[in-house]
Amino acid sequence: MYKNIKVIAFDADDTLWVNETYFREAEQQFAKLLAAYETENKIDQELFKTEIKNLAIYGYGVKGFMLSMVESALELSNYKISQQKLAQILEIGKEMLEKPIELLPGVEQVLKALHGKYKLIVATKGDLLDQERKLKKSGLLKYFHHIEVMSDKQVSDYESLVRHQDIDASELLMVGNSLKSDVLPLIQIGAAAIHIPFHTTWAHEEVSENEQQADQYKTVKKLTEILTFL
Template structure:
């Protein structure tokens, strides 16, 4: 992997808006989905083994993204479809209800903030315009933002169906920015980093311990791409220091 690291001056030069991804950047998300999938494996264990379920479920999710988009509701529908297909329709109504009830846990799980989130937002909110820029179901993402208690830090909130170059360009234009006046901070190379780098905006990659397969990229895609990689969100304070405290 080849990562070109920006200097601090280049990182903050002309910067006006800092956008943060939400799931697994500000709070824990993917482990909740993994936990629910394991519970559903148990529900279906009389019919099919867990490995087969996982492989088929992933393919079904990806196929259904263009219909259901990202988020808990599409996840539940794709799991029901997987159960029906893998059991040749023999899954019972009771088992489907159990899948639905288990999947509903994804719509109201307690929000666990990641380390340093409040400190970072406290430091940056009075110096820059902050934005939450997340993809997924509108109701689901709005609910998580509300449950997080972080809403007051953000000047702007954008919930989109996909994070690609066209989406970022549209948002940058909407807020009257030049590309280099916008920074995206997130845990997904595919969604938060590469599209932003490709349009000439600034990107900060903060890896999370678990990455959904769909968000992974090949190392070759990173060659020659210039972005900052940090060990944690808290490290962002070292790259964007508060001069008033120095």
Template sequence: MNTFATPQLKLIAFDADDTLWVNEPNYVNVQQRLCELLMHHIDQETLSKRFYDTQIRNLQLFGYGAKGMTLSMIETAIELTNGAVTGTEIQQIIDIGKELLTFPIDVLDGVHDVLDVLAKRYDLMVLTKGDLFDQESKIARSGLGHFFKHVEIVSEKNETTYQRILQKYNIQPTEFLMIGNSLKSDVLPVVHIGARAAHVPYAVTWAHERVGEEQLVGKSFATFSSVRDVLGWLEVTAV
């Protein structure tokens, strides 16, 4: 039974990366290129593990996104080579990182049509975490910005963040719906504050965003294979 398409629903928020457009495969590609660049210094398994650990350690300093990843790549390269990485190799790492700030935005299938329908019926928001400049640039390059009444770019998506946003827009939890690909960031904290969430998984998920099955026990949220399915779930007729 659909309990979500009610007059109470006032604000629908969409995650951005890997919900509206392709993102994580670009980061996977960059990490692979880092491994190829440094393969004569260190084996891929060791580098991948150390790089992940460095990224997580640096999140509270650099936040999410391309700039933090680039700095973590440089730090990892210096540490694992005991300083033997060359200036030329560091420049190559910087150049690879810069590509993450300019890659073409590949909007996911169905997103444009879904936003076109929902924007006529609800206030829509982009609610994404990451670097302000980077995320604003991706929104602009996507060509989707005009569908959204609000844009919120945050450093983390947790219960405190969602509660702050609801207070800011004078929205009750039952009046809010979050749609995203990450159970950790887009679903669980939303459910925990009594709001509604829809999970639209993406093919590739960063390890940091994965959660164990035990964390989902007793949690109520919808899951769809495609963002297009959200329309039927909300009982909205496409026009």
């Protein structure tokens, strides 16, 4: 199935290292700060709506999340929230940006095994500065030929990636945790994909059972399992 593969692209957040867990923790902190104005469930719902509304403006990543928290806090409090609490919200975001990099199990083992056999690249979305910072702190840069920080992961974005790598789509394998971003668009362009679920998934990345097309890709429980295919 993978005999023609020349390039293996890895998603970064929640594929190479922990990420979504920090967003869930930040949402809990945010809800506690706003507890005087609304229930935790309502706060979570309104923050999510604001994030989705702002994606086209801010894109993905911590900085956009910070701005969405500030906007939600102002609206949920009817613009009565204190300057001190707004400062605390900004501090939540800054703490997220300063988190240490926690590599997921088997990451370096897999990259060492594949390095030199395939062209390895990172294909991730988010804030450019933040993703560059995480890659440097991860100690993994030496394994990758190319880093692609994408504004989104739609079919057209992957088609551009294939062109930039000067390969046919059938020569690309994508490895990632998100069906919506790392798997299904690849299937549509004729590339291969391996799904490695992470225990926490952002609601925006979830897909229905009917959309999953599970017979078109492999799903593994841990990253090291992909070595049995390659």
